[in-house]
Amino acid sequence: MISDDSIVALSSGRLPAGIAVIRISGPKTRFVVETIAGGMVKDRVATLRKLWATDGSLMDHGLVLFFPGPTSFTGEDVAEFHVHGGRAVAGRMLETIAGFDGVRHAEPGEFTRRAFLNGKLDLVETEALADLVNAETEAQRRFAVQNAEGAQSALYLGWRRRLIHARAMIEAEIDFSDEEDVPGSVSDTVWSDVRAMIDEISRHIDGFHAAEIIRDGFEVVILGAPNAGKSSLFNALARREAAIVTDEPGTTRDLLEVVLDLNGVRVRVTDTAGLREAPGKVEAIGIEKARAKAHTADLMLLLEDLANPVAISEIPADIPALRIGTKVDLLKDQRPLGAYDAFISTVEGTGLAELLAEIGGRAAAAIGDVGDILPSRLRHVELLNETKRFLASALSGEERGQELRAEELRLAADRLGRIVGAVDVEDLLDVIFSQFCIGK
Ligand SMILES: Nc1nc2c(ncn2[C@@H]2O[C@H](COP(=O)(O)OP(=O)(O)OP(=O)(O)O)[C@@H](O)[C@H]2O)c(=O)[nH]1
Incomplete structure (x- = not known):
């Protein structure tokens, strides 16, 4: 299916940049190249040309590539202009090309849409x-x-x-x-x-769940009584892991989230309100949210202050959990009572690297072999x-x-x-x- 109109867009990233790539697809492509580059270029060969505006003034000097349809990305005639990545340069190029009869600015995804409609890609590939x-x-x-x-x-x-x-x-x-x-x-x-x-x-x-984890992240929820050291651990994880992808906004006052990249796997860690019989309404809502969040977790970190252990109740039984003894620095020579999977001190930094490695290992195990087709x-x-x-x-x-x-x-x-x-x-x-x- 060949479209009547041709489309043009800036196909490279944010400007200014070293190079800006301006792409055009459709029946007017050949004419635009001939006019702007002062003549046709050889198919699929990068050619350095002076680029001229329609009023005869020089716009820039850049590489021109022409991909004849149907053996192009969209299946139509396609051309790329690699110009200097300044805002004014790209702006002038786009304005000039979109000014040609039968050429307009592309909609989001429109090049790929044409590729799909011309049978270059199927829907799953798209x-x-x-x-x-x-x-x-x-x-x-x-x-x-x-x-x-x-x-x-x-x-x-x-x-x-x-x-x-x-x-x-x-x-x-x-x-x-x-x-x-x-x-x-x-x-x-x-x-x-x-x-x-x-x-x-x-x-x-x-x-499918593995695919969701790859895409949306492995969900880790920190839970514990008030003062168990949840926020301190949350902050330590956020700071220690250099490759934070984003600090996602939109989290509520009482659920805070940070996104980590652990060995190439997206991991979302959520800090929650301390679990206890809430004296006030606002706190009760926060605690409800913490409990609800626990049900969506792939892994719960259950924190207990070793100096003042308070076991938490009503935790989902079917979700994997790590029981973590916190503030191990306060114990001095005493032995902790009870069975813990890990001991940490955010004050001294003890156990944090091991905990991160454990979380990373579990996240990797949850997505399985990345080569699997999901x-x-x-x-x-x-x-x-x-x-x-x-x-x-x-x-x-x-x-x-x-x-x-x-x-x-x-x-x-x-x-x-x-x-x-x-x-x-x-x-x-x-x-x-x-x-x-x-x-x-
Ligand atoms: N000695 C020591 N103190 C800690 C450690 N981690 C946290 N604390 C202290 O314990 C107190 C509570 O820490 P938070 O991280 O705010 O605890 P929380 O569980 O988030 O508390 P809530 O927000 O009330 O639920 C603070 O005074 C911290 O400084 C630690 O590893 N060692």
Whole structure:
């Protein structure tokens, strides 16, 4: 599909910078290059040219690259101008190019949208490309790059192919059921493959939590009685870990969050209000929030002041926890009573590096092998669950007859097709492309 209009945008980052890359895609690309660069350049070869405005004045001196469609990123003619990364230079270039008849400024994600519409990328690869552009940690980058290269799509398309094959076999069996030469075992083979596929899809869906951790972070919640030393530990973790990704705003007064990058894995640590029978209303709300937050944790750090141990109650039993004895410096020669997983002193710095290593190890274990192919969006999980439901229904529906079972296989394959965008996805496009920045 070739668009009528051409689009232009600044495709590189914030200015000023060493170089700014201005990209144009669409039918007017060739004409714009000829006009601005004083003639065409060789396909796919970087060429240094003087760049002229339409009034004949010199705008800059830069590299020009021309990628003829359909073998370009968008599938259309595409050109890039690599100019000096000053605001005025980029501004003048953009204004000049967008001033050509039939050329306009691009919407966010519009280059990628054209690539999708021209069959250069499927929907899952498009989502992975958005993840790659937004990746902040090494795990996020590794996860996104393999999916952008098509690993996740290949898995879904593989299942879809097997289902299409299964359906063809069942339909052949229906058509030739009177004839002697269709062996009865065909149907057995088909249904045992469908059963195997249900297991494979279930295992794949189980990996979604790992994908969520890669993307949103491993959730660590610090809990303990008032004065147990929670805020001191929180501050120490925030300061000790050099690679803080962001200090996320939007946290409430009583839940404070810091985001760490531990060996390439995003880890979110939340400090909570001290747990006790609250005397006041405001504190009671804070304590409620702390308890609610504990339920969403991947790991709880349960802090107890060794000099004044107060065990905390009503902690979720099914969430992994580390029981941590704090203020170990105050103990001097006494031995701590009770079983603790770690001892720390934020005053002397004892035990903090070990604790960080333990948290980092657990976060890494939670995401498993980054090479695993996981569903990366809730959208994928929902469609995979529908696929599974149709398959389970087809598998157990012997009494309904082969025609209906074959139809359920078709519906299952259709859901897989929707994940990669091979079937009917118009309604999703605006949502997906709004995740991109302008120029991508
Ligand atoms: N000696 C010693 N004192 C500590 C240590 N950690 C914290 N404290 C002190 O213990 C007191 C309480 O520390 P916080 O970190 O504010 O404790 P908290 O659990 O956040 O307290 P709330 O906000 O009331 O829930 C402060 O006076 C700290 O200076 C430590 O490792 N050693």
